[in-house]
Amino acid sequence: MARKLTVATCSLAGCFGCHMSLLDIDERLAALTERVAFDRSPLTDIKRVSDGVDLGLIEGGVCNEENVETLREFRRQCRVLVAVGACALTGGVPALRNRFSAEACLAEAYGGGATLAAPLRPGDPELPRLLDKVYPVHELVAVDYCLPGCPPPADAFWELLTALLDGREPRLDYALRRFD
Numbered sequence: 001m002a003r004k005l006t007v008a009t010c011s012l013a014g015c016f017g018c019h020m021s022l023l024d025i026d027e028r029l030a031a032l033t034e035r036v037a038f039d040r041s042p043l044t045d046i047k048r049v050s051d052g053v054d055l056g057l058i059e060g061g062v063c064n065e066e067n068v069e070t071l072r073e074f075r076r077q078c079r080v081l082v083a084v085g086a087c088a089l090t091g092g093v094p095a096l097r098n099r100f101s102a103e104a105c106l107a108e109a110y111g112g113g114a115t116l117a118a119p120l121r122p123g124d125p126e127l128p129r130l131l132d133k134v135y136p137v138h139e140l141v142a143v144d145y146c147l148p149g150c151p152p153p154a155d156a157f158w159e160l161l162t163a164l165l166d167g168r169e170p171r172l173d174y175a176l177r178r179f180d
């Protein structure tokens, strides 16, 4: 029997909408499991990526120090890395904070503004520190493919996965690489 393609998926600063869109390939998931073995992923609840995974799909921008560590480890372990969705490609919605300093964002969220009666900033040293801004993944690691969209359509995931399984370049027609 042919070896299965190993696939890991991971989310940084995102909303998991891209993962939901992957699940939208619906009943084709059953066919996929004949040829694909999922490694680290919310789909398997495996927390750490194994050595030498064939394909990694990463969703979300890079907003804190933990994201940086996770992304670098994920890149090291995945032979082919795909940046999935607007947040991974550009920072997306989380990058709306880039117009302000991290300190100003923390002050607004926890400093007793419109939603808090008194300042209540979380101080646990285990909480990852915010970066100065939200970065797209390609600014920190090399990326092999991009799937644009918010989220990319399910058929774009299907085309990418089946192309890599068949050993051909993915053909992402206009409908599959929209940016809205």
Ligand code: SF4
Binding pocket: 013, 014, 015, 016, 017, 018, 059, 060, 084, 085, 086, 087, 088, 092, 093, 149, 150, 151, 152
């Ligand atoms: Fe969510 Fe859109 Fe970002 Fe994907 S690209 S994580 S769907 S906000």
